[in-house]
Amino acid sequence: MLIGIDVGGTFTDGVLFRDGQIVKSVKKATQEDNLKNSLLQVLDELLLAQDKEQIQRIVLSTTLVTNLLATGRGEKTALVMLPGYGLPHDSYELSGDIYFMKGAVDFRGREIEPLDKGEITELLNWIKDTGVKRIALAAKFANRNNVHEQMLKKRIMEECEGVHVSISSEISGKLNFPRRAATTYFTAMTISEWNRFVDQIEEALKLRGIKAEVQVLKADGGTMPLAASRTKPCETAFSGPAASTMGGSALTRDKLNSVVVDVGGTTTDLSLIISGEPLYASKGAVIEKQLTHVNSFAVRSIPLGGDSVITAQGVQPYRLGPAACFGGEKATVTDAFNIHLNLNLGNVAQSESQLKAIAEELQMDTPSLSARIVEEVSQKLLAEVNDMFRQWENEPAYKVWEVIHQRKFALDRVIGIGAAAPALVPALAALMQVESFVHEYSPVANALGAAVVRPTLSVMLHVDTQSKKYTLDPGGISGTLEKARNFQLDHARAMARQHLHIVGKELGMEDYTDDADFFLEEQFNMIRGWDRTGKLFEVGIQVAPGFIKEYEGVKI
Amino acid sequence: MKPTGILFFPAFDWAISPTHPEREERLLYTRDQIFEEGIMDLPQIREYKPGLASLKDIARVHFCVPNVEAQITEAHLVSAGSALVMADAVMQGEVRNGFAIIRPPGHHAMTVAHGNRGFCNINNEAIMVEYLRQKYGLKRIAIVDTDVHHGDGTQEIFYHDPEVLFISFHQDGRTLYPGSGFMEEAGGPLAYGTTINIPLLPRTTDTGIHYVLDHLVMPILEEFKPDIIINSAGQDNHYSDPLANMAFSAQGYARLNETLAPDIAVLEGGYSVESALPYINMGIIMAMAGIDYSNLREPDYKPGRLKEPASNMERIYKIVDTQLNTFRRREEVIEKNRRSGQMFKTSHESIFYDTDYISESQRNELRLCPSCGGFRIINSSARHPNGREYNIACIQLPIYACPGCQEQARDAYTTMNSSDIYDLVYLQDRVKDEYRSTDTRSGEERIL
Numbered sequence A: 001m002l003i004g005i006d007v008g009g010t011f012t013d014g015v016l017f018r019d020g021q022i023v024k025s026v027k028k029a030t031q032e033d034n035l036k037n038s039l040l041q042v043l044d045e046l047l048l049a050q051d052k053e054q055i056q057r058i059v060l061s062t063t064l065v066t067n068l069l070a071t072g073r074g075e076k077t078a079l080v081m082l083p084g085y086g087l088p089h090d091s092y093e094l095s096g097d098i099y100f101m102k103g104a105v106d107f108r109g110r111e112i113e114p115l116d117k118g119e120i121t122e123l124l125n126w127i128k129d130t131g132v133k134r135i136a137l138a139a140k141f142a143n144r145n146n147v148h149e150q151m152l153k154k155r156i157m158e159e160c161e162g163v164h165v166s167i168s169s170e171i172s173g174k175l176n177f178p179r180r181a182a183t184t185y186f187t188a189m190t191i192s193e194w195n196r197f198v199d200q201i202e203e204a205l206k207l208r209g210i211k212a213e214v215q216v217l218k219a220d221g222g223t224m225p226l227a228a229s230r231t232k233p234c235e236t237a238f239s240g241p242a243a244s245t246m247g248g249s250a251l252t253r254d255k256l257n258s259v260v261v262d263v264g265g266t267t268t269d270l271s272l273i274i275s276g277e278p279l280y281a282s283k284g285a286v287i288e289k290q291l292t293h294v295n296s297f298a299v300r301s302i303p304l305g306g307d308s309v310i311t312a313q314g315v316q317p318y319r320l321g322p323a324a325c326f327g328g329e330k331a332t333v334t335d336a337f338n339i340h341l342n343l344n345l346g347n348v349a350q351s352e353s354q355l356k357a358i359a360e361e362l363q364m365d366t367p368s369l370s371a372r373i374v375e376e377v378s379q380k381l382l383a384e385v386n387d388m389f390r391q392w393e394n395e396p397a398y399k400v401w402e403v404i405h406q407r408k409f410a411l412d413r414v415i416g417i418g419a420a421a422p423a424l425v426p427a428l429a430a431l432m433q434v435e436s437f438v439h440e441y442s443p444v445a446n447a448l449g450a451a452v453v454r455p456t457l458s459v460m461l462h463v464d465t466q467s468k469k470y471t472l473d474p475g476g477i478s479g480t481l482e483k484a485r486n487f488q489l490d491h492a493r494a495m496a497r498q499h500l501h502i503v504g505k506e507l508g509m510e511d512y513t514d515d516a517d518f519f520l521e522e523q524f525n526m527i528r529g530w531d532r533t534g535k536l537f538e539v540g541i542q543v544a545p546g547f548i549k550e551y552e553g554v555k556i
Numbered sequence B: 001m002k003p004t005g006i007l008f009f010p011a012f013d014w015a016i017s018p019t020h021p022e023r024e025e026r027l028l029y030t031r032d033q034i035f036e037e038g039i040m041d042l043p044q045i046r047e048y049k050p051g052l053a054s055l056k057d058i059a060r061v062h063f064c065v066p067n068v069e070a071q072i073t074e075a076h077l078v079s080a081g082s083a084l085v086m087a088d089a090v091m092q093g094e095v096r097n098g099f100a101i102i103r104p105p106g107h108h109a110m111t112v113a114h115g116n117r118g119f120c121n122i123n124n125e126a127i128m129v130e131y132l133r134q135k136y137g138l139k140r141i142a143i144v145d146t147d148v149h150h151g152d153g154t155q156e157i158f159y160h161d162p163e164v165l166f167i168s169f170h171q172d173g174r175t176l177y178p179g180s181g182f183m184e185e186a187g188g189p190l191a192y193g194t195t196i197n198i199p200l201l202p203r204t205t206d207t208g209i210h211y212v213l214d215h216l217v218m219p220i221l222e223e224f225k226p227d228i229i230i231n232s233a234g235q236d237n238h239y240s241d242p243l244a245n246m247a248f249s250a251q252g253y254a255r256l257n258e259t260l261a262p263d264i265a266v267l268e269g270g271y272s273v274e275s276a277l278p279y280i281n282m283g284i285i286m287a288m289a290g291i292d293y294s295n296l297r298e299p300d301y302k303p304g305r306l307k308e309p310a311s312n313m314e315r316i317y318k319i320v321d322t323q324l325n326t327f328r329r330r331e332e333v334i335e336k337n338r339r340s341g342q343m344f345k346t347s348h349e350s351i352f353y354d355t356d357y358i359s360e361s362q363r364n365e366l367r368l369c370p371s372c373g374g375f376r377i378i379n380s381s382a383r384h385p386n387g388r389e390y391n392i393a394c395i396q397l398p399i400y401a402c403p404g405c406q407e408q409a410r411d412a413y414t415t416m417n418s419s420d421i422y423d424l425v426y427l428q429d430r431v432k433d434e435y436r437s438t439d440t441r442s443g444e445e446r447i448l
Ligand SMILES: [Zn+2]
Pocket: B147, B148, B149, B234, B236, B268, B269, B270
């Protein structure tokens, strides 16, 4: 038995999945101030009259980290930056007071300016004086050489008791210093609260006698063990939209080009599946208006849902309760679709009478008004979907090959997810002249997606054979090459793969590391004068989002 | 304020040859630097995707022998096409200015293209200029070539064009490739004074170039009143460049772009791939986007280390005087030339393609038209590396050509087509935006 629970902003969804079927599903309003309770309530209901021994795996998706940051409840954290030379310091808008220090390395990982001893002493005194207990440290090009970050971390840990330090080279190995700094800062701010949450969940599961493996869903549509999430809370942000996208993918499991339309009460989330692979946000997830290195799907959230209110001015971007046909007091988008498409949802007469009031105000009849609303909603969604395609087609390219082989997206299908999907999605698909896919499980596809996705893992290796140095991500590992002279791309591939296996083993995902593929392979000859003096390699290998081996699709 | 457009196309899969300065690695460290800085994420920046130039875009400028396809690789189409993407973004008001950081470069490529000269096959800026005139009806265009090498290709292409002001500062041609760019090269008889060369002595520093900028380049631009300013932005004036001997810094380049305020900058040369390019590119981007660049410098930069030799400044004062005079006398000189009584002005050139080892000889005829800049007929012959000898005739009709020139040029094309002196006859009819070429042996005509 598999359990997937998605704690969303409005609702918490959970499913119990066995033999290709959802045996049970639960939906509860989320208690915003107590996500743990919301989660456990749903879990307990799922477990009612079930044999706990039969549960193999539980996957959780929660908005805890996003909520902590959005509501300003993150832990007080000092951000220390070593930006070296380049952009002015005021271009970093992460926090009101950033502590800037000297010390710089370049793109080859060479130190171009040492740390300043006097400044280190000042920093240590400042930490002691302010009593701050969390430090986020980020240095430019620390992904190529983290000597300054390591040195400062060591000094702080030695001399400031009880102070925790997160360093950017351990958070991400990718280029982009401001994103790495933001990710490190948000990690430091949420790490203790997230750990408290993990403690509580572990305890609650123990109390219930559940011994199943527990995984947390990440924004990249894969899972990681609950224990491993303790050091990487930010990866859990935006797992909700990932759950929906993977849910849509789980229900279809083919290689078509689809747009996943997750219609909620007040918002609709759009994401793309291209040849069966969910599309990633090229710039990483945006958390609190900051781009980060959190790998997430390209999700576009539109303030338009099934419960969006209709007035004489058209569709409004807010909700005032459920649709009229489901006992609400206002005409909503769902009511318009109900009338126009004869969906026979709930109390049709209520849809009719609420819409009629507005129609009269506009001196038109109810069917015309409904038709107009359906058209407006569909056109709005269509415009957003088209804009997403265009954006994907216009992603920058850095190789001749990529430009010559222009991306062109031809949509095959719209996949509807969420409670209001059956009402809205077929009409949208018809307008786009593509196939519509709405499944009986669509309303809980997010929880289903969480239940059946496999772990993901991405490893990046940077090798410089001239300096004989390499760096590996994750972990901010660096070392010296033993055989730099004849080092070739194959060696780089093997090194990256080996690291993937090591990290994969630590994460208990040995079953999946053999499925890894290279997503990045760069090699450059370094020429000085007219001679080759070395080679540079950048290799990335990943276990991409997918499904656990036990999952063979749904049976209905 | 509108953002600055950046089009970064490092062509990581293209090189002239594995160890050539124009190789895959050239913009690698620039990529590392601008990506690590997070430049593309800034609200002041909008990143663009490369585009493809069409064969017609190229035929608008070049007579490619025997045809456009033979002179280009896909990389050239992308590089030139990317300059056009940047031009569109600026002209359509999406960005306030734009910087195309692209390879392969183009400023040594001339009107007739038999092969590769100075790492260039086709001229990205010239293709962009003719595109801007054709698509947006721009009249007056200024190109400031800030590469250390004389932009001889761009100069030749616009030498007879009074509406395109070409200013090039570079290391003196007596000490550096391509050995041209002297002050006497001031434009054709009907376009005198809109080619301005500024040959600087080796070891010229930021001080010298800013004097030139403030006292010569900017005053000329102010008087010329161009619709658009293009920076043909080479980065090989840097003190660390291995192919030249100048002493500019990254800050100097940033300030140059702040002063010049080009609408579009297009990368040209620059081969100090590690020590200069990452920092100069950052500096240009920051200056164009209005970002404070005072915290930018090269790791080995020591303020005050680079001092302008007094003899360099003496030379600069003279250049400024001479060239201000050249520019301001232009109308007077052109009027005199026009009234010389000649119908055509003939000149001979020999052009060497250093990369491909081709020697071309040219005969140029310019119609000394009483009412416009005149049209041009180029007879060119060269033996290609494959052993084949080409003798071609090229008729170039500028976009501003008067009806008289149009008629004569089109007639000349028809006449030459039926003679067997030439292997290929071309008509570059920019008035109609139509580009014809005829293979005289087969009689086959191609129209782009
Ligand atoms: Zn150059």
